[in-house]
Every structure is written in C-alpha cells, then in structure tokens.
Amino acid sequence: MVKMIYRVVLFLVLLLAVSPFTLAEVQNDCIYYFYGANCDHCPLVNDFVKQLELKYPQLEVRRFEVHHNRDDYSKLLQYFAVYDVPPGRQEIPAVFIANSYFVGDKPIKDHLEERIISNEDLACPSLTPRETVGITGAASPKYVLDTLTFTSITSSALKDSFKPTSLALLLILLAILFALHDSKKTLKVGLLFVTVVYIAFTFYGMGILPAIGTATTGNLFSKLIALVAVLFGILKIKGFFKSWKVLLKDISQQAQKISSAAAQSIVSPLAVGVIALIASLFSFHDPGAIFQLLKTLFADNTIRWVVWPFMLYYMLIFVLHLLTVVLIMYFARQKVVQHALEQGFSDITRDVWKKHGHRIVGFIISSIMLLLGLVILFA
Secondary structure (H helix, E strand, O other), rough: HHHHHHHHHHHHHHHHHHOOOHHHOOOOEEEEEEEEEOOOOHHHHHHHHHHHHHOOOEEEEEEEEEOHHHHHHHHHHHHHHHHOOOOOOEOOOOEEEEEEEEOOHEEEEEEHHHHHHHHOOOOOOOOOOOOEEEEOOOOOOOOHHHHHOOHHHHHHHHHOOOOOOHHHHHHHOOOOOOHHOOHHHHHHHHHHHHHHHHHHHHHOOOOOOOOOHHHHHHHHHHHHHHHHHHHHHHHHHHHHOOOHHHHHHHHHHHHHHHHHHHHHHHOOOOHHHHHHHHHHHOOOOOOOOOHHHHHHHOOOOOOOOHHHHHHHHHHHHHOHHHHHHHHHHHHHHHHHHHHHHHHOHHHHHHHHHHHHHHHHHHHHHHHHHHHHHHHHHHH
C-alpha cells in the first residue's frame, strides 16, 4: 500500500515537472509598457498585457502613461534612443524587455509572449547602451498633441454641441430670439448670447470658471429647460390640436400675456449676457474627451500656448450651431419685413403682413423648441 502511494506521488511530481503549462506559469521577466490615454491602438494591448499578468503571476509589468505624464513621456524618449528604435517608428503602444522592443498592437500581441518565454535576462529594461532588436507595426502617436487632428477636433466639437446640455443652450437662445421681431436686434442679441457662451466655455477650459453643481445638477437643468420648451411649444402651436382649442383658449391668452411680458424682460443685453453665463455654468458637466484633453493639457504651463489655438478652434465649432441659428433668424426677420413691403400697399396692410410673417416664424421656432425639448427629455 505504501509503495503504491509512493508511486502515485512520484508520478504526479514527474507529470507536473514536464507539464508545459507549469513551465509557462513561471516567468520572472520584467517589462516596461508605454501607452497613452488617447492612443487608438492601446486598448487591445491593455487587455493583452492584463492576460499575460494573469497567466504569469510572477511577471513584472511597469506601466507608463505618456500622453498626460511628462516624466513618463521623457522616459519613453530615452528608451527609444537607447534601444535605437527608428525615428519613424517611435510610437505607442511600446513594450521594452531586456535587449528587445515591440512597437504597435500587432507585434506586441504576436511576439511578446514568445519573447518572455525565451528571455533569460530577468533584469528590467536598462538605459545602458547595448545591442537590441525589435519589431514595429501600426501604432499611434507618442506625443499627445499629435493625436489632435483637424478631423478629430472638428468631429468631437460637433458631437459635443448636440449633447443634451448643449441643446438646452440652444433652446434658451431660441426662446430669446422668439421674443425679438427686429432683425438688427435679433442679430445683436443673438451674437451676444453666442459670444458669452463661447467665452464662458473657453474660460472653463482654461480653468478660470468653475461648473455649477454636479453632473446630476447639469442633467436636471437640461431636463427642466426641455420641459419648459415643450410646454411653450404646445401653447404656441395649439392651433394644430383642434380639440384643445376651446379648453386652452382662456389659459393660452393669459399665458401669452405672461410669456410676452417675461420675454421683453429677458431680451435686454444685460439680461441675455447673465442668462447665457448662468446656463453655460450649468452645462460644463458633460465635456467630450477632446475638450477634457484640451483642458488637461492647458493646465501644463510648458505647452499652454501650443494648446491655446486648439482650444479656440474647438470652441468655435462648438458654438457653430448657435451662430447658425442666429444668422438664420436674422435673415428670416429681414425676409418678413421685405415681403411685407412688397405685398403691402399701405402702412396698415404692411403691418398686417409683418405680423403674419412673424407669426409664421414664431410657429417654426415653437415647433423646433417642442421637438428639441422632447429629444432631450426622452433621449
């Protein structure tokens, strides 16, 4: 019986000794992994490196984020120089192991594990010049500013301009423009609103202005604006709901008087500027990835003036939809007056045509506000 147990134990020991799985588990190598927060090729490598750590518990992996950490970026440049990585291939993700390097997601995934198993030098990568070999492939820029392209900034700014908090700003602008019938005042007040929003968001990106409340507060603010816009739109286009006409007649007349008085009080330059500023402060909580990156980079004094033009351009695209609405409203009001002058043969008839044209423009604005409000409420 004792001999049988001895034989079983001996067999298990021998089996474990020759097992490839066991051999693979024992890897004491040290690797340096350089990646970037804005690197397109890094997410897959991040997962792959985590799998290697699970498979080889004794593997030592040191991570360095180079897009936001200048010390890590400087270290990466040192390793590129010592390992003699070709200048045109100095990108990320990059992995350095003793005497070897891999740049790009495919070379890392295809060859790193094999190199770990065959490596006999367990020391961490050294900056001491020596003969090295490596493999490079498709990768991303190592310098974070190189990731900021015209296309990426433009597309990100356009996308951010149609987020709920940004659409709430558009609803407020439409409400202000609804109360204006004079084309020149429409242009003046509209440009003031857009300018204040532009400056407020730029100052927020520079770290000068803070946000009001939390992300939840910003979301509630946009929902509240959307709800008011929906109610406003329904009251203004009530003619489409024939069955409600009698029921809403008295209510709508009183509501119109109240809304008209309120509208006149919010179209002064001072009021418009204050409203635009407060609305912007509530809208800072939902920045896109590019805007957040610009904000982070701007905090670095060494590259602030390099980031500045990117910030200004991003904000220009961000408010482009607001500016477009202002210009459309300006030309629409001008068209109403021009049409009234062409159709009217007296001051009375011209006035009638003007009122008719302004009612049509008001109906269009109300419909847009209703639709945008519903989008924000149920998106």
